Amino acid sequence: MISGITKDYICRLAADGKRMDGRKFDECREIKIEKGVAKNAEGSTQVRLGDTTVMVGVKMAPGEPYPDTQDSGVLTTAAELIPLASPAFESGPPSPEAIELARVVDRGIRESKTVDFKKLCITQGEKVWVLFLDIHVLDYDGNLFDASSIGALSALTDTVVPANRFELGEDFKLEVEHYPVSCTSVKIGNAILLDPSLDEETVADARLTVSIDENGDIRAMQKGLNGSFTLDEIKSIINISKIKGDRIRELIK
Amino acid sequence: MEQLIKDGRRIDGRKFDELRQIRIEAGVLKRADGSAYMEWGGNKALAAVYGPREARPRHIQNPTRAIVQCRYNMAAFSVSDRKRQGPDRRSVEISKIMSEALEHVVFTEQFPRASIDVYIEVLQADAGTRCTGLTAASVALADAGIPMRDFVSSCAVGKVDGQIVLDLGKQEDNLGDADLPIAIMPRTKEILLLQMDGHLTIEEFNKAVDMGMNACMEIYEMQKEAMRKKYPGD
Amino acid sequence: MMDIEEKHREREIVLPGEFLGENLKPGTGVYNEGKQIYSAVFGVKSVRANMINVIPLGGRYIPKINDCLIGTITEIGPSSWLVDINSPYPALLHVTESPWRVDFGEAAKFLNIGDAVLVKVSSVDETKKVQVTMKDMGLRKITGGRLIEIAPSKIPRLIGKGGSMISMIKKSTKCRIFAGQNGRIWLEGDEPSINTAVTAIKKIENEAHTFGLTDAISKYLEGK
Numbered sequence: 001m002i003s004g005i006t007k008d009y010i011c012r013l014a015a016d017g018k019r020m021d022g023r024k025f026d027e028c029r030e031i032k033i034e035k036g037v038a039k040n041a042e043g044s045t046q047v048r049l050g051d052t053t054v055m056v057g058v059k060m061a062p063g064e065p066y067p068d069t070q071d072s073g074v075l076t077t078a079a080e081l082i083p084l085a086s087p088a089f090e091s092g093p094p095s096p097e098a099i100e101l102a103r104v105v106d107r108g109i110r111e112s113k114t115v116d117f118k119k120l121c122i123t124q125g126e127k128v129w130v131l132f133l134d135i136h137v138l139d140y141d142g143n144l145f146d147a148s149s150i151g152a153l154s155a156l157t158d159t160v161v162p163a164n165r166f167e168l169g170e171d172f173k174l175e176v177e178h179y180p181v182s183c184t185s186v187k188i189g190n191a192i193l194l195d196p197s198l199d200e201e202t203v204a205d206a207r208l209t210v211s212i213d214e215n216g217d218i219r220a221m222q223k224g225l226n227g228s229f230t231l232d233e234i235k236s237i238i239n240i241s242k243i244k245g246d247r248i249r250e251l252i253k
Numbered sequence: 254m255e256q257l258i259k260d261g262r263r264i265d266g267r268k269f270d271e272l273r274q275i276r277i278e279a280g281v282l283k284r285a286d287g288s289a290y291m292e293w294g295g296n297k298a299l300a301a302v303y304g305p306r307e308a309r310p311r312h313i314q315n316p317t318r319a320i321v322q323c324r325y326n327m328a329a330f331s332v333s334d335r336k337r338q339g340p341d342r343r344s345v346e347i348s349k350i351m352s353e354a355l356e357h358v359v360f361t362e363q364f365p366r367a368s369i370d371v372y373i374e375v376l377q378a379d380a381g382t383r384c385t386g387l388t389a390a391s392v393a394l395a396d397a398g399i400p401m402r403d404f405v406s407s408c409a410v411g412k413v414d415g416q417i418v419l420d421l422g423k424q425e426d427n428l429g430d431a432d433l434p435i436a437i438m439p440r441t442k443e444i445l446l447l448q449m450d451g452h453l454t455i456e457e458f459n460k461a462v463d464m465g466m467n468a469c470m471e472i473y474e475m476q477k478e479a480m481r482k483k484y485p486g487d
Numbered sequence: 488m489m490d491i492e493e494k495h496r497e498r499e500i501v502l503p504g505e506f507l508g509e510n511l512k513p514g515t516g517v518y519n520e521g522k523q524i525y526s527a528v529f530g531v532k533s534v535r536a537n538m539i540n541v542i543p544l545g546g547r548y549i550p551k552i553n554d555c556l557i558g559t560i561t562e563i564g565p566s567s568w569l570v571d572i573n574s575p576y577p578a579l580l581h582v583t584e585s586p587w588r589v590d591f592g593e594a595a596k597f598l599n600i601g602d603a604v605l606v607k608v609s610s611v612d613e614t615k616k617v618q619v620t621m622k623d624m625g626l627r628k629i630t631g632g633r634l635i636e637i638a639p640s641k642i643p644r645l646i647g648k649g650g651s652m653i654s655m656i657k658k659s660t661k662c663r664i665f666a667g668q669n670g671r672i673w674l675e676g677d678e679p680s681i682n683t684a685v686t687a688i689k690k691i692e693n694e695a696h697t698f699g700l701t702d703a704i705s706k707y708l709e710g711k
Contacts, residue, residue, distance in 0.1 A: 001571065003559045004601040005634045005673075038377050039295060041330035051283040055376060057330025080338060082326065084301040084372035086284050091324060093339070134329035138299060138374070139282045286547065305547060305575040316614045358503075360518070360527060364549070365614045367575040395503055398546025398640065400527040402518065403504030440504045440525070477502055480529055484500055484544075484696060 002202045010203045014191035020199060026240050028195040033150065033251055035158040043159025043174065047151040050197060051141035053085075056133065056151035058159045058174075062122060062166055063130035073120025073128045077106035079135040079148065086140035104222045105135060105148050105182075108211035112180035112219040114156060119175065122168060129161060142198035145209045145222075149182035154252045180219045181248045182211040183241035192233060194240055208234065210241040214249060257425055258414040270419045270464055272408070272471065277389065277479035279396045285372075287397025289479065291389040294422060295379025297331075300389035301372045302397040308368035319364035323352040323371040325386055331378045347383050354387060354407075354436050354445035360400040369399060380426040381409050384434050387446065392476050396483075404476050405445055406469040407436035410461040412453060417461050419468050431457075435465045439473040442466060498533075498696070500544070501526040507539055516541030530640075531696055544696065548574045548639035548669040550617045554608045555626075557634070557671035558619065563595050570606065573636065573669045576615045580606060584620040586627065603629045603673070605665060632663075632675035635685055637692040639670035644695040645688060652691065652701060659708040660684045683711045 013019060023029070029050030038044035041057035065072060079102035081089045089095075094102075109115070120129035133155070135148045159174040186196040186204035193200055201207070205227025211220035218238065223229065229237075257264055267273070273294030282288035285301035308314045325347040327336050340348070351373070359369060371393065373386035384407040391405040411421040412431035426432060431451025437444055453461065501507065505526045513519045517539055518527045526532070530543040550556075550572065558578060562569035566589070570578040580598075582589035587597050598604065605626045606619040621627065637645070645666055646653050657664050662676030662684050672688060674681045687704055694700050 001559065001561060002601070003603050003634050004599075005603050005630065005632060007601065008631070009633055038297070038328070038330050040332050040377055044330060053282075055328070057328065059330050059335035061335065078329070078338060080328075082372065082374060083303070083324070083370070084282075084285065084299065084374055087303055087306070091340075132329065132335055134335075136328045136330075136374070136376075139284055141283055287545065307575055307577065364575060367615075395529045396545065398528055398530075398543045400516070400546075401503040402525070402527070404502075438504075440506075480502055481500065 002199065006199065007203050010199060011189055014188040014193065017191075019193060021197060025192060026194045026244065028244060028248070029197070031150065031248065031251055033154050035154060042162055043155045043157070045151045045154035045158060047147050047154065049143060049147040049150070049195070051139060052143055052147045053139035054144065054147040054151045055136045055138055056148065056155040057136065058155045059132040059134065060129055060159070060161055062127050062168065065121070065125065065128040069117075070125040071121045072117040073115075074130045075106065075110055075115070075117065075133065076130065077102045077109070077133040077135070077152070079105070079137070081137050081140070085137045089140070100222075100224070101144055101148060102135060104145055104209060104220065105152050106133070107220040108149050108180045108182050109133070109152055109156070112178045112211065112213045114153065114176055114178050114180060115174060116177055140198065142196050142201045143184050145184045146182050146195060149180075149211065150248060150252060153179060153181070157252065179214045179249050179253065180211045181245035181252070182209055182220070183245050184209040185237045185240065187227060187229060187233065192237060194244060208237050210238055212242050212245045216242055255428060256414065257428060258416055263413070263418060263422070264424060265422055269416055270468075272420050272468060273422070275472070275475055277392060277475055279392050279479045279483055285393070285397075287393045287395070287399070289389040289392035289396060291385050293381060293385040294420070295377060296375070296382055296385040297377035298382065298385045298389050299374045299376060300386060300393040302369065302390070302393045302399065303372075304369035304397065304399070305364040305367035306370065308366060313368075314366040317365055318361040319359070319367040319369050321352050321356040321359055321361065321369045321371065323348050323355060323373065323390065325351055325373045325375075325383065327375040327378060327382070331375045347386075350446055350448070351383070351387050351390065354405055355390060355394065357445050358401045358403055358405055358438060359394065360402070363400060369394075380421050380423040381434070383407070384409050384436070387436050388472055388476065392479055395480055403438045403440045404473055405436050406439050406473040406476060407434065407446060408465050408468040408472055409434040410465040410468075412451060412457060412461070417457055417464060419464050431461075433458075433461050433465065435462065435469065437466055437469045439470055498531055498698070500530070500696070501532045501541055502529055503527055507532060507541070512538040514538045514540035516543055543640045545638060546640055548572070550574055550576055550578065550608050550611050550615070551668070552608050552611055554668040556606055556608065556619070556669040557629070557665065557667035557673055558604050558606050560598050560600050560602045560604070563598070563600065565592050566594065568594060568598050570604065570619060572617070572619070573639070573671055576617050578606070578608070578617040578619040580604070580619050580621065584609065584618070584622055586621055598628060603634060605629055605667075629673055632673055633681050633685070635672050635674070635688065636670050637672065637688060639668065641692045641695045642666055642668055642670060644700070645672075645691050647701070652704065655705060656684050656687050656708065659711070683708070
């Protein structure tokens with residue numbers, strides 16, 4: 001719970017073009033990406049976005065295809081907001097926040113055809129590769145969407161399909177064909193701030209996450225919180241996301 | 254039958270009473286009141302402490318002291334065969350015995366109605382995760398400034414090809430004849446956690462416990478070092 | 488609260504379970520088994536007049552009677568407010584302990600959720616149920632300015648011997664500064680001065696255990 005005084009302070013700063021940690025409105029916190037951190041996973045990454053830390057792991061196993069896509073592999077994304085990461089997280093079944101996070105990250109990966117799922121078919125109609133993306137939040141200091149999306153894409157670039165273990169041939173590197181990067185901004189008063197810290201998120205009126213691929217095309221979007229955006233604001237956010245996304249993409253590749 | 258001991262050495266080249274490589278770092282998380290990260294052989298675990306804080310729901314509050322609630326959890330990607338979200342029976346049991354071990358050392362009487370929540374997250378598993386988790390949890394408690402009688406130091410001993418060996422690796426755990434995790438309070442050598450499964454003669458048990466307790470003392474030195482590193486010599 | 492800036496102390500960092508000595512009087516942060524005294528926390532050993540204490544380097548704030556704190560309102564009742572005092576124990580502020588005349592059910596008119604208040608601990612029972620009051624000099628609702636938080640265990644260092652450290656910062660930055668025992672600090676002044684004060688306070692929090700801190704802070708403030 002944030003005090004009225006701190007809330008007023010953040011709003012005052014925003015109205016004055018400033019932020020608590022001295023960043024510019026369109027500036028991200030420091031990003032640190034470490035691949036291959038979980039050796040029992042087929043691919044993994046730990047991402048630090050400022051003080052927010054997320055670990056994403058990829059596990060793969062053969063399974064049944066969906067009835068309407070008999071020749072494609074399956075992607076299933078889950079997120080855990082474990083109580084270790086914040087006093088606000090409780091043990092138990094996934095909260096609406098955890099489910100939204102998983103679905104937004106999933107959409108970014110799926111819609112941009114990051115992985116060609118047709119290449120993950122083993123026997124049409126019977127057996128395909130199931131790709132499990134597990135987002136494990138370890139330290140929550142704002143902007144889980146971007147930290148998790150960066151982690152997910154990076155973990156995929158680190159993934160080796162474990163064909164050998166299941167007697168389906170030689171292990172092979174998972175081919176990543178597209179690189180969607182998500183950028184999240186929040187609105188405080190009339191100010192738009194990129195990569196919100198925890199305090200900024202708590203005070204924000206509205207939030208927008210935009211996922212853009214390497215060609216500059218939009219692949220996924222999600223608006224959150226109970227405030228509103230004008231169309232101009234949304235266009236401006238898309239623009240910032242494109243520019244900043246390019247820089248982040250270089251870090252992941 | 255695979256030979257687990259060859260020419261006086263184990264399959265990973267270790268001697269019978271040799272520990273795997275261990276690394277402990279205290280104070281690694283921003284939000285938690287105390288935390289520790291530990292690498293033990295191929296194990297990677299993160300421990301965090303929140304507390305003392307108000308125990309919720311109200312009905313679990315104890316009016317005379319704090320309760321210690323430990324939650325041991327394995328990340329989905331921490332093991333070879335992906336683990337489903339949520340506590341399974343094994344995690345619930347481990348959580349219970351860890352809570353009991355830690356409750357013995359914490360001065361809970363100082364915090365009536367409160368809860369000291371300890372979270373252990375296994376990120377990579379390689380046999381001995383409960384010992385790794387409990388050892389890290391003890392450091393996290395110290396890091397959180399929780400008043401305690403002492404640290405809790407933990408290690409496992411086993412029997413493999415008829416030999417008593419220290420700190421089982423994954424294969425040794427799967428194919429061995431006995432597994433004995435223990436945890437002690439280093440100053441008094443009191444035993445706070447003890448489990449055993451397999452087959453040991455009384456003599457073998459005595460040898461195993463002896464080996465285990467000595468190893469716990471070694472691990473205790475590493476726990477202290479991890480805390481001292483927070484404030485390097487000034 | 489033990490003052491750790493004094494001459495003949497031994498500033499040694501100790502760990503829980505560490506042996507400290509025998510035949511001394513046990514103070515805070517320690518426990519004894521017979522005549523042997525051991526540290527109970529991760530902290531700084533301090534011996535004073537044959538009494539041995541360990542000043543914790545961390546730990547949450549546990550309310551003590553007469554402590555002055557900064558709280559935030561989290562719940563409103565018909566004749567009381569629940570105050571978050573950055574502790575495992577929330578505090579109750581009864582309307583009769585406020586500076587206003589509050590009719591039944593009208594509490595929200597005076598203090599709302601998120602409002603910050605300067606309060607004093609009036610009672611703590613054996614189950615640590617806490618009551619606070621605003622009826623004392625200087626206690627009031629606070630508005631504007633900046634609210635920051637440091638580890639409660641570092642507050643004594645921030646205040647300094649006889650208030651010397653905090654006075655130095657106040658004088659140099661010309662800010663009003665109130666440091667609650669619960670680790671919360673309220674500052675009022677112009678933006679750049681507040682920023683300077685906050686930097687000095689964070690520096691004290693990180694280096695509370697070191698020697699020569701007063702000089703280091705003094706130098707930093709002079710430079711601004």
